[in-house]
Amino acid sequence: MDLLYFGDSGWGDELAIATLMTIAVSITAMMIGFVFAAIFTPLKLSKKKYLNLVSNSYTTVIRGVPELLVIYLFFFGGSGAIMYVASIFGYNNYIEINAFLTGSFSIGIISGAYSTEVFRGAVQSIDKGQFEAAKVLGVSKFTQFYKIILPQMLRLAIPNLSNVWQITLKDTSLISVTGLVEIMRQSYIAAGSTRDPLFFYSCAAVLYLMLTFLSMKLINKLEVKYSRGY
Amino acid sequence: MDLELMFNSFPKLLNATVITLKLLSASLIFGLFIGLFFAILRLNKNVLINKFAYGYSYVFRGTPLLVQIFIIYFGLAQIEYLRTSFLWVILKEPYWCAIIAFTLNTGAYTSEILRSAFQTIKPGVIEAGRSLGISNKIIFYKIQIPIAIRQSLPAYGNEIILMMKGTSLASTVTLMDLTGVAKYIISTTFKPIEVFIVAGGIYLFMTFIIHNVIKYLEKKYRFQQ
Numbered sequence: 001m002d003l004l005y006f007g008d009s010g011w012g013d014e015l016a017i018a019t020l021m022t023i024a025v026s027i028t029a030m031m032i033g034f035v036f037a038a039i040f041t042p043l044k045l046s047k048k049k050y051l052n053l054v055s056n057s058y059t060t061v062i063r064g065v066p067e068l069l070v071i072y073l074f075f076f077g078g079s080g081a082i083m084y085v086a087s088i089f090g091y092n093n094y095i096e097i098n099a100f101l102t103g104s105f106s107i108g109i110i111s112g113a114y115s116t117e118v119f120r121g122a123v124q125s126i127d128k129g130q131f132e133a134a135k136v137l138g139v140s141k142f143t144q145f146y147k148i149i150l151p152q153m154l155r156l157a158i159p160n161l162s163n164v165w166q167i168t169l170k171d172t173s174l175i176s177v178t179g180l181v182e183i184m185r186q187s188y189i190a191a192g193s194t195r196d197p198l199f200f201y202s203c204a205a206v207l208y209l210m211l212t213f214l215s216m217k218l219i220n221k222l223e224v225k226y227s228r229g230y
Numbered sequence: 231m232d233l234e235l236m237f238n239s240f241p242k243l244l245n246a247t248v249i250t251l252k253l254l255s256a257s258l259i260f261g262l263f264i265g266l267f268f269a270i271l272r273l274n275k276n277v278l279i280n281k282f283a284y285g286y287s288y289v290f291r292g293t294p295l296l297v298q299i300f301i302i303y304f305g306l307a308q309i310e311y312l313r314t315s316f317l318w319v320i321l322k323e324p325y326w327c328a329i330i331a332f333t334l335n336t337g338a339y340t341s342e343i344l345r346s347a348f349q350t351i352k353p354g355v356i357e358a359g360r361s362l363g364i365s366n367k368i369i370f371y372k373i374q375i376p377i378a379i380r381q382s383l384p385a386y387g388n389e390i391i392l393m394m395k396g397t398s399l400a401s402t403v404t405l406m407d408l409t410g411v412a413k414y415i416i417s418t419t420f421k422p423i424e425v426f427i428v429a430g431g432i433y434l435f436m437t438f439i440i441h442n443v444i445k446y447l448e449k450k451y452r453f454q455q
Contacts, residue, residue: 064391064437065430066398068409077422166292173294177402184296191304198305205293205301212292 003194004203011190011200018186019207025104025182026169032108033168037115044120055116062113067171074106075178103175111168118164122157123149155226162219166212173208183207236424239415243429246411247436253325253397253407257332258390264333265340266375272345283341290338295396298335303327303403328400336393343389347381348374380451387444391437408432 006012036058043055062070079097086095126149134144176184187204191197271283290298306312306321320326351374359369401410412429416422 061430061434064395064434066395066409066433068398068401069412069426069429069433072409072413072416073422073426076416076420077426080420080422170294173296174399176296184294184300188300196308198301198308201297201301201305205289205297208293208297209289 003190003196003199011186011194014186014190015183015203015207018181018183019211021180022169022172022182022207022211025100025107025172025175025180026165028100028104029107029111029172030165030168032104033111033113033115033164036109036112037119040112040116041119041123044116045123059113059116062110063117067107067110067174068177070110071103071106071174071177074102074109078102078105099175099178099180103172103178103180107168107171107175110171111164114164114167115161118157118160119153121160122153125156126152158219158223158226162216162223165215165219169211169215170208173204232419232421232424235415235419235421236428239425240428242415243408243411243425243432246406246408247432249400249405250394250397250408251436253328253332253400253405254390254394256329257336257397258393260329260333261336261340261393264337265344268337268341269344269348269378272341273348287338287341290335291342295331295335295399296402299328299331299399299403302331324400324403324405328397328403328405332393332396332400335396336389339389339392340386343382343385344378347378347385350381351377380453383444383448383451387440390440390444394433394436394440 004010004012004015006016040055040058043051044059046052079095082097083095086092130148130152131144134148139148172182173184176182176188179185181189183204187200191200194200268283268286271279272287274280274283302321303324306327312318312321320330355373355377356369359373360366364373397407398409400407401413404410406414408429412425416425419425
């Protein structure tokens with residue numbers, strides 16, 4: 001247990017910081033995922049066939065290809081793509097992108113594909129009468145979405161979004177391959193320098209279990225809040 | 231776009247797909263048995279057995295697959311006792327470690343899928359069996375299990391696809407599966423997009439096949455109304 005002391009002699013503080021990093025990456029990725037979902041869900045629900053095709057290919061490709069492969073794509077391809085764009089604007093120096101940003105972005109794209117499916121399902125399960133009533137009352141499209149559809153949709157989406165959150169949280173362990181120091185990477189470093197992999201990977205497992213357990217408790221509270229009146 | 235690289239890497243990646251498929255099929259077959267075993271334990275009325283099975287599925291579903299592989303591959307090698315025992319023949323191979331980790335992981339998910347399928351079986355079916363004088367054992371094997379398997383087909387199809395994606399983690403323990411070879415080609419040529427298209431295409435093709443096979447099975451074993 002000496003290995004878990006805080007300070008220079010133990011790995012306790014390093015692991016605590018790494019845990020915060022995992023939380024930060026997961027939340028950022030989830031937010032980026034919501035941005036993607038906000039773009040692709042309307043496309044999925046649109047009546048135009050080509051817009052559906054765009055959105056469907058996004059969700060199908062991301063959900064059918066391993067997360068690790070997507071991460072490698074952004075890790076190796078990300079700085080190349082940005083440098084290409086920068087060279088158009090006349091900037092030719094080497095640009096290295098931050099591991100945190102690459103990581104959150106690649107996990108965000110993955111989580112966005114799952115969120116899109118969740119939101120699509122939630123909107124589709126809202127009674128058609130709600131849309132019709134809003135139209136008859138002359139409510140603008142904007143107000144209709146924010147005041148009528150969104151509150152009902154959230155209630156339906158929260159249980160499934162909690163699954164997406166769990167997937168996102170666990171997927172962040174994969175960005176350790178890019179060198180970002182989160183729980184998995186920190187355990188790898190600690191295991192390497194103390195030659196005690198069993199202990200440190202078990203610590204990682206316990207930390208992840210704690211995170212999933214605590215987030216489930218929080219989400220359950222949210223669920224209760226949003227299903228008031230039902 | 232480097233089309234030549236795409237053509238050249240295709241046979242290499244296809245070769246690596248064989249390992250991916252081997253890992254997938256081995257872990258699915260073992261995982262199905264483990265899943266069924268734990269699903270049955272979950273239905274047990276003994277609280278201790280019940281809690282044990284729940285704990286197993288909670289731990290393996292609550293932690294990333296990467297941690298599980300690392301514990302089994304790097305962690306277990308540390309235990310002196312294991313290194314001298316006959317188990318070491320298996321545990322020193324990354325291939326078998328990956329299969330053990332995948333099996334335990336998919337077993338946890340499968341046990342949840344099967345448990346909920348068992349619980350949705352209408353009690354009338356079991357009562358009908360009893361009133362016909364069929365023994366409990368035969369009711370279980372010939373009535374409950376086939377119905378549960380049919381009920382869980384859609385969810386199990388998803389699990390197969392998730393597991394197929396999960397096998398990509400074998401590349402982190404030095405196995406050259408589809409993702410491992412793809413990463414190798416990317417890091418030697420620095421052409422991530424081309425390799426991603428080819429490797430991703432192979433994965434998507436497998437997803438497509440699995441999806442359709444499950445759909446076909448669902449149709450074939452549809453309940454007669």
